[in-house]
Amino acid sequence: MDYDRDRVDEITLALLWLTSFKDPVGVRAWKGQDWDTMERLHAKGFISDPKSKAKSVVLSEEGERRSRELFDKHFGLGRLHGNSG
Template identity: 55%
Template structure:
């Protein structure tokens, strides 16, 4: 089934904000337990550091963190 990789990347980026830690002015570290192709595309878009390493986490850039938070609210916020 064909699918929109940009929509997948947006959902992954939004979900990655759930695992942020060690946040500072350079971004935040996140656990990289998502699809490798999506992580690589997000890296190519400048939203993540290079996910290819032995580390279990990767740096989310400040731009990636801000965009991920926007997407999380857009995709998952409840309007109670």
């Protein structure tokens, strides 16, 4: 199947914010997403290596910021009222 991988990466990163939580290491998110997409997000520096025994990945500082922004952009209530980019 052919698809826009950059857009899928963007939506996946946004959804990682939905499943994120803080722990002593930093902000983590459950890694139950498409493996190829998770690998691309790792290569872009947004998350830790998903190839581990952990059930979650650590978001980098940039990954946490972008994840929050993208979640708000695509799913935030402000977008319904024209208040978001």
